[in-house]
Amino acid sequence: GENVEQHPSTLSVQEGDSAVIKCTYSDSASNYFPWYKQELGKRPQLIIDIRSNVGEKKDQRIAVTLNKTAKHFSLHITETQPEDSAVYFCAASQGSYIPTFGRGTSLIVHP
């Protein structure tokens, strides 16, 4: 089955800096890669996703890049703000199969 590795487990940045979270996946058939943000005690919420037919997608301060050859994808957050502090999860799935989630990255943005 699919295996998703996520790094780092914890990321601490100063407000205004950029943050990058990286994930690798094992199954080359995976073609859908969502990112979820989970604030403390709250539900995971989709913030951005990318499909295998594109290499990059951007939405305001967040962007995701995908390298299918290397089987890795990354989340980039620019101009971080304290409200970006949360746990971020990547996931990978193929077609109608169930997504496999990474273990999460705890992002701490210091004001």
Next chain:
Amino acid sequence: GAGVSQTPSNKVTEKGKYVELRCDPISGHTALYWYRQSLGQGPEFLIYFQGTGAADDSGLPNDRFFAVRPEGSVSTLKIQRTERGDSAVYLCASSPTRGASDEQFFGPGTRLTVL
């Protein structure tokens, strides 16, 4: 509109007891998923429904776990003879279309504590 809801929000039970956790998906969503999330981990897949039928139950850890969705809407996750290792947050998610490569809308979860 209303999102995915789950009840109860918290459940404390004793080892060996039976529990039921309920999920109300977004109206009209055909796909429904159950996950288990332990502290410091990502959601771990348990079971996936497409309509009334369990399309994939390969994530259920053992036969103490069972889930139903009799009318294709509300789902109940049932755990028999609970063990301390079952303690976790149980998340439900729904999706509007067939297939898992679409956004999943998560509920707030049920925190299960087995004493």
